[in-house]
Amino acid sequence: MRTFLDNQVPAPAGGAAPDISRFLATIRQRFTLSEHEGDLIASQFQEVVELNAGDYIAREGQKIGFCSLILDGFAARFKETAAGERQIMEVQIPGDFVDLHSYPLEVLDHSIAALTPCKVARLPHRALTQLIEDHPRFARILWFATMVDASMHREWLLNIGTRNGMARIAHLMCEIYSRSQLVGLTEGGKFRFPLSQTQIGECLGYTQMHVNRMLKKLRQVGVIAGTGQVVEILDWEGLQRLAEFDPAYLYLSGREG
């Protein structure tokens, strides 16, 4: 992966609304949403851009006028210390409406960058405001979506603050697997996990070397297999037990009905 650079390659949207079905799937997991409402949201997206690994989607301190939805690829929210250490706060997968936070906040407190090549659809804040005015119900849905991010932040705090070694890494695996499953990105126990060991360390507060050793132990214990871009879960129950993983914080079950 290249370092976090800023060269974006805009691609013409071609007039047709982008395929945001993965995003809609995450919404419909929790709210009822008619086909018409889904199309309405999709039609508001203005452009689709292709990003390289390392490209910024949003930048700390910047005032941006649009939100981005990941159609394809992986991204991450992160902040950096003065010494250049990076802390990743959330891994973003296809279907994630990544910088919805920028809508109420206007100026972002953190950055978001592509971890792999990404396809991203953009929705101007103006269109969002209009959408909410016409359909006040959407405000609650979008507010809810951002609150799930906050819930995930809290679980990560619990993870980094109280768990150690294999459990910490196992928990990250469990989360990404569960979320990938929701948007149809798993095949049996296999799922895409394109983070380098360095990036896993940046998620968990570990060095790359320590991540390497813990991954080795996880493989030795027999809960996961695969070392590259694709991870296979050999013992889902065991992995969950090891990580003390309880998916409640992801709010995957329905609310309204």
Added chain:
Amino acid sequence: MRTFLDNQVPAPAGGAAPDISRFLATIRQRFTLSEHEGDLIASQFQEVVELNAGDYIAREGQKIGFCSLILDGFAARFKETAAGERQIMEVQIPGDFVDLHSYPLEVLDHSIAALTPCKVARLPHRALTQLIEDHPRFARILWFATMVDASMHREWLLNIGTRNGMARIAHLMCEIYSRSQLVGLTEGGKFRFPLSQTQIGECLGYTQMHVNRMLKKLRQVGVIAGTGQVVEILDWEGLQRLAEFDPAYLYLSGREG
């Protein structure tokens, strides 16, 4: 402090609207809000309850129908592991609208409990819904308030994930001092900091013994003084530098104008 128990002592609100001026001050720091609008919000609060240290304000997994605003005292958001280790995710001070998250989420992913005796005003979700319907502007303001919590979670992740020793503790001190200042709870460099060393540890992922040693070092270096309920900052610049504290994540400056 007693352990986190569940005995709440309701106190009659007496008909008059509670004094939520500290909360309004935090809002007015970022948005313009007329006196009338402030009174309108205050009038919606239904009851004021007095809590003992350790009492729950909200409980993980519970479905609650109201939000709580801290009028007086300190509280904390936290989660627990199976082993009983507690991770505090946010320290709540007077003026904080603590479980506004429960409004969009309905079921909370974490618990909130009083750290000291607390006075808390309650606002039913129904009243909140009505308030937003009548004044759509309030939705943005409240959404914003919850997003600042998310921003604080991210800074805590950075703190626990990348900083160590004295810096980690210094950062917590800087945050509580800055936020206390906003609601008029500082006197010179002095502010109330009623967390036990155990609780500080639960915020930062340290044991009580390690917190003790780091506090000792902070005192030796001469940036803070005081060991009990009240902490005095002797060298604000030095403390900030040590902690790499940048208050931007608290969104204390105005937005709308």
Added chain:
DNA sequence: CGAGGGGTTGACGTTGTTCAATGAGCGTGG
């Protein structure tokens, strides 16, 4: 006056870091 919550301190063990060397894979240019 005894129990129990906090705080303080020391010796020692564990977890995770640092430094350092090595190899595998992959795209680029000669």
Added chain:
DNA sequence: CCACGCTCATTGAACAACGTCAACCCCTCG
């Protein structure tokens, strides 16, 4: 085609940060 520079992964040994165990203090409250 191969050499090269690069990123990523792997491993070992020394070291630092932090946790554990244990003892002791002070204070408050019943």
